[in-house]
Amino acid sequence: MSLTKIVPSKPIKLYCSIICPWAARTWIALTQANVEFEYIEIDLKNKPEWFLKEVNPGGKVPTLKYGDDYLIESAVTTEFVADLLPEAKLLPSDPFELAQSRLMADRFMEFVFPAFRKGLYQGDVAGLSAELFDGIEKFEPYLINAKPFFGGSDHPALAEILVAPFVSRLYLAIESGLVDSATSTKLATDPKYAYFNTWAKNLIASPGVVGTFDKTTNLEQIKERLAPK
Template identity: 60%
Template structure:
């Protein structure tokens, strides 16, 4: 089946790195919006000289090229894609949209630190307390059906946290944390709303077509053993 991609108002290029969750936000948004764009992989361990000279002297991804202009910071680049394709990436109801923003902010404040500390700050043993964070987060999730606000596809706020959900689940399924954590999340009725929603995000085209499990698993092992 041939899928016809939407043509953006100006050509889009995304400079990204396969394991970068920040860059993945914009990548997911572009795929979800079914937009034509060029993907350029930047090897962050061996940055091309042209990238530093012409694209980003700070050496970071993501960078979005829109027409002849460049812009950085994943929150900004992803929102730009949503502004270009609002029907695909925003909830129509302004209040639901505000609630979805609060939900993703709370995810980053409450749940994300457990992942970050486990992987980057050698605090794997504290990860079993992730349920205290999920408990506080649950009231902000309301009842996604299957996505926030009853949407049948993930919208901007969910896309902002989708790369961290995929990496959180990679950690949960890994040898580095107790299998009991995943078992509780997937079987305790209290966490059904969270787990079903997370699985829907993982199965969405934006995540399924951009998340490279094998490469990210290597990255996970690298940081955990460091």
């Protein structure tokens, strides 16, 4: 990542939430791109009246303001950042590799995300463990040449940024002991999952994720979700 900040042609504001993995997609992209932008935290449990009246009546994050214009929906706003800042190289230059990367992200959401959703959103931690490894095995064929990132890239591109918030929170839950130790041990030691595990840890350690992921706050939020009702 360049040490020199990219100055966009129009000011960028990101209305976001530190606990929302969907909103984190665009935050990661902006941070990974090393572009100047203003971050505005939105309390999702108590959304400010000014946000609902002046920015997004639907109350969704992320909402991205570019100059005087607004965009919503995390996949849209994240791809906009990648398109807007070609110098950040968040999109593979080869059209076929770009298509493959998009398929990779799609397959992650199809095969691995359900374990995340079941465990961390629906509170079924046992279900997370049962589904995770099956999902990884189905997903891995689409994770092409991850050395360290997709396609042999030295940094995460758009497709990996789209899945990074779910990878980081999944590993946070596993490594914090919220998931049974057998799952953690199997993920860390079974050679069958070494390729995925290495890629995931590289993704979590990338500048865009490190610069946006507050482990303490997100762990508290995960524990709150898992607490008996």
